[in-house]
Amino acid sequence: MGTQNIPSSxxxxxxxxxxxxxGRANSFWPLTFGIACCAIxxxxxxxxxxxxxxxxxxxxxxxxxxxxxxxxxxxxxxxMMPGIKTLYDQMPEPKWVIALGNCAISGGPFAFDGQYxxxxxxxxxxxxxxxxxxxxxxxEALLQGIIELEHLVSDWxxxxxxxxx
Amino acid sequence: xxxxxTKLALQSLFPEPKPEPVNIVEGASEVSEKxxxxxxxxxxxxxxxxxxxxxxxHLDAQxxxxxxxxxxxxxxxxxxxxxxITGVDWINDNQLEVVYDFSRYxxxxxxxxxxxxxxxxxxxxxxxxNIYDGAxxxxxxxxxxxxxxxxxxxxLIPLLLPEDADFHPLLKDFKA
Amino acid sequence: xxxxxxLQPDETFILNVGPQHPATHGVLRVKMEMSGxxxxxxxxxxxxxHRMHEKMGEVKTYPQFLMNLSRMDYLGxxxxxxxxxxxxxxASGIEVPERAEYIRAITVELNRIxxxxxWFGAFVMDLGGFSPLMYALQDREHILDMxxxxxxxxLTYCYYRFxxxxxxxxxxxxxxxxxxxxxxxxxxxxxxxxxxxxxxxxKRLEGIAPITSEMCxxxxxxxxxxxxxxxxxxxxxxxxxxxYPEFDFDIPVYHECDSLARYMVRMDExxxxxxxxxxxxxxxxxxxxxxxxxxxxxxxxxxxxYQAVETARGSFGVRLVSDGSKNPYRLKLxxxxxxxxxxxxEACRGMxxxxxxxxxxxxxxxxxxxxx
Numbered sequence: 001m002g003t004q005n006i007p008s009s010x011x012x013x014x015x016x017x018x019x020x021x022x023g024r025a026n027s028f029w030p031l032t033f034g035i036a037c038c039a040i041x042x043x044x045x046x047x048x049x050x051x052x053x054x055x056x057x058x059x060x061x062x063x064x065x066x067x068x069x070x071x072x073x074x075x076x077x078x079x080m081m082p083g084i085k086t087l088y089d090q091m092p093e094p095k096w097v098i099a100l101g102n103c104a105i106s107g108g109p110f111a112f113d114g115q116y117x118x119x120x121x122x123x124x125x126x127x128x129x130x131x132x133x134x135x136x137x138x139x140e141a142l143l144q145g146i147i148e149l150e151h152l153v154s155d156w157x158x159x160x161x162x163x164x165x
Numbered sequence: 166x167x168x169x170x171t172k173l174a175l176q177s178l179f180p181e182p183k184p185e186p187v188n189i190v191e192g193a194s195e196v197s198e199k200x201x202x203x204x205x206x207x208x209x210x211x212x213x214x215x216x217x218x219x220x221x222x223h224l225d226a227q228x229x230x231x232x233x234x235x236x237x238x239x240x241x242x243x244x245x246x247x248x249x250i251t252g253v254d255w256i257n258d259n260q261l262e263v264v265y266d267f268s269r270y271x272x273x274x275x276x277x278x279x280x281x282x283x284x285x286x287x288x289x290x291x292x293x294x295n296i297y298d299g300a301x302x303x304x305x306x307x308x309x310x311x312x313x314x315x316x317x318x319x320x321l322i323p324l325l326l327p328e329d330a331d332f333h334p335l336l337k338d339f340k341a
Numbered sequence: 342x343x344x345x346x347x348l349q350p351d352e353t354f355i356l357n358v359g360p361q362h363p364a365t366h367g368v369l370r371v372k373m374e375m376s377g378x379x380x381x382x383x384x385x386x387x388x389x390x391h392r393m394h395e396k397m398g399e400v401k402t403y404p405q406f407l408m409n410l411s412r413m414d415y416l417g418x419x420x421x422x423x424x425x426x427x428x429x430x431x432a433s434g435i436e437v438p439e440r441a442e443y444i445r446a447i448t449v450e451l452n453r454i455x456x457x458x459x460w461f462g463a464f465v466m467d468l469g470g471f472s473p474l475m476y477a478l479q480d481r482e483h484i485l486d487m488x489x490x491x492x493x494x495x496l497t498y499c500y501y502r503f504x505x506x507x508x509x510x511x512x513x514x515x516x517x518x519x520x521x522x523x524x525x526x527x528x529x530x531x532x533x534x535x536x537x538x539x540x541x542x543x544k545r546l547e548g549i550a551p552i553t554s555e556m557c558x559x560x561x562x563x564x565x566x567x568x569x570x571x572x573x574x575x576x577x578x579x580x581x582x583x584x585y586p587e588f589d590f591d592i593p594v595y596h597e598c599d600s601l602a603r604y605m606v607r608m609d610e611x612x613x614x615x616x617x618x619x620x621x622x623x624x625x626x627x628x629x630x631x632x633x634x635x636x637x638x639x640x641x642x643x644x645x646x647y648q649a650v651e652t653a654r655g656s657f658g659v660r661l662v663s664d665g666s667k668n669p670y671r672l673k674l675x676x677x678x679x680x681x682x683x684x685x686x687e688a689c690r691g692m693x694x695x696x697x698x699x700x701x702x703x704x705x706x707x708x709x710x711x712x713x
Contacts, residue, residue, distance in 0.1 A: 031361075032361075032363045033361050034367070035367070035368055035389075035390060036367070036390055036392075036412070036415070036709050037412055037415040037496060037497055037709070039367070040415060040416065040459070040496055041495070041496060043478070044478060044482070047474065047475055047478040047479070048475045048478065048479045048482075049478075049479065049482050060363075062362070062363045064361075074390070075390060075392055077388075077389060077390060077391055077392070078327060079326075079327045079388050079389050079391065080360060080368055080389040080390070083359070083360050083361065083389070087361055109408060109409075109412070110392045110393065110397075112397060112400060112401075113341075113400070114339075114340070114341045114396070114400060115341060115393060115396075116332065116334050116339075116341045116393065116396075117326070117334075117391050117392065117393050118392065118393075135497065136415075136495075136496050136497060138495065218431075219431060219432070219646070220644065220645070220646050220647065221428070221431065221646050221647035221648050221649070222647050244558065246557070246558040246559075246561045247559070247560075247561045247680075248561055248649075248656075248658060248675060249561075249658065249660070249673065249675040249680075251660065251671075251673040253662055253670070253671045254671075264645075264660070264673075266647065266658070266660065266675070268649075268656075270558065270567070270572050270573075270574040270579075271573075271574075271579075272578075272579055274579060274580055276647070278647075297559050297560075297561075298556075298559045298560055298683075298687065299559055299560035299561045299680055299683055301683070302679065302683050310395070323388070324387060324388060325387065325388040325391040325712055325713075326388060326391065327388070334393070334396055335395060335396060335399070335671075
């Protein structure tokens with residue numbers, strides 16, 4: 001969370017901070033913002049078979065004021081970019097960004113010589129925390145991305161690292 | 166058969182009966198130039214019948230921009246629906262072509278293509294939004310991509326490109 | 342029925358149903374001029390997902406363009422790929438083996454069912470009912486499993502090639518499809534009881550947003566929008582292509598012209614697609630899936646060609662202008678949702694905003710297909 005502007009408290013409560021971070025990690029509330037094909041995989045992840053609600057993230061909030069994860073799912077065009085920046089600015093902190101799919105990472109299959117309409121990746125104007133490649137990525141990949149974000153946010157891991165065990 | 170009736174109605178737009186053109190090959194100017202032969206002249210106004218099994222449509226009429234509204238009214242009266250409007254950039258002929266596709270809802274299948282060619286330097290074509298409301302968006306999109314101005318269009322602003330866009334991407338000499 | 346209250350011009354306000362909205366099914370913006378709850382004027386703004394497919398059609402070669410069609414309408418992707426390969430095959434004179442055509446028809450119909458299921462779940466969610474989305478997507482997952490086993494992808498397939506397919510179907514696919522058909526029929530009964538008979542659902546949709554057939558003709562609306570207004574038009578029957586003449590299926594047409602009619606058309610289409618899949622599996626011939634003689638480099642002759650197919654959303658057409666080289670000179674994609682969406686501006690005048698959003702849902706929009 002290096003890009004967040006969280007004021008440090010005068011008195012540090014290490015245990016409380018740790019618990020709050022674990023709480024944040026286990027209850028991401030994504031913004032309902034599906035742009036293109038990857039949005040369908042995001043909706044499929046929220047549904048019965050893949051079930052994002054096991055990880056606390058199924059509560060999609062339509063309003064940016066109530067959400068804390070912006071999942072950029074789809075190609076970003078130059079026409080849409082100011083809108084996404086506005087949405088990101090409207091989200092209260094702490095907030096994170098997941099770039100879902102090749103288009104949000106680097107323009108994807110629509111980056112060709114002579115292209116005039118898309119932005120080559122969400123990182124051009126947003127601080128992205130997790131990149132999930134794929135076209136579209138499988139729902140399991142999105143779940144893996146959410147777990148990675150959980151690891152970024154708190155020290156608590158869901159399962160032991162296989163190499164370390 | 167609606168195809169026959171439409172053909173006769175459209176044929177009336179071209180008063181002098183032209184003989185069947187001998188070497189009409191549309192767009193052949195590109196290929197011929199590459200092979201070093203003299204480029205074939207661009208296609209003249211007229212009505213052609215096409216083989217549906219290969220080309221996918223029945224009638225192909227090339228009209229001049231002032232005959233356009235009459236041709237489209239003939240189709241409107243015969244209950245055709247507007248399928249799409251698009252443009253093609255014939256840069257070697259220095260012309261832009263606007264292609265109108267029409268089709269029918271009933272089982273009397275007849276697909277009609279109406280084309281019109283205009284100068285690339287001053288592309289102005291009358292609008293058909295008074296006849297077919299659906300032409301509104303199609304013409305805006307063609308204007309976006311090729312810069313063709315539709316005379317009389319109620320709201321000719323960019324549709325697919327950003328509102329302040331001033332470039333026309335599908336022209337052959339467009340550089341991003 | 343709605344009768345708008347006429348207020349003074351300065352008593353209206355502009356409401357922006359913005360690109361980010363849970364009910365717009367993608368990035369669509371509608372600027373609505375409202376007087377209270379009633380819409381006086383609406384202007385649709387599109388282009389927020391304009392991904393330059395037609396430009397890529399000119400820059401890429403024919404085989405390189407195959408992947409673009411799936412990204413246009415990702416829910417019913419196979420129907421779009423089908424149109425593109427058909428037009429190039431028609432232009433170049435490539436013969437397609439019969440087995441390949443049957444497999445194409447079976448997979449297109451399964452994809453159509455998946456698309457309608459997703460539309461159904463999202464539509465009822467827009468109206469406020471969250472449960473059918475779960476059931477519909479669960480059924481859709483079964484179709485996606487079948488198609489993934491054969492094509493390798495869940496959503497954006499690139500399965501058809503010029504001349505046939507690149508991978509044949511196996512016994513797993515056939516047995517899974519045969520198991521799926523009765524299962525889907527039982528699900529349709531469940532949806533009928535859960536949703537179609539629901540009194541709140543019917544009150545939200547009956548009599549709402551009538552679209553006359555004359556309006557459909559002026560805008561070029563096709564698909565379930567036209568069939569819900571009494572127009573008996575389906576490209577599979579009007580201009581048959583591929584092996585559709587071999588199948589025995591009906592076209593559901595409703596004459597009420599309201600949102601409920603469009604909903605019923607799509608639910609009945611699921612049943613008809615199941616019939617086609619059943620007949621396709623019964624009649625599936627053996628043989629190769631690619632022709633013996635195929636040109637090494639796809640270069641259709643000079644000229645322009647058009648092909649239309651019936652996709653989940655309506656009549657999709659590809660207009661190919663070829664100059665004999667390995668790139669198309671112009672590739673125009675005629676998208677059905679583009680013409681269907683256009684009616685929204687005129688048809689929603691005088692409606693309440695909640696009815697307008699239900700209307701938008703009944704049009705079955707996929708925004709990347711509008712913007713291409």
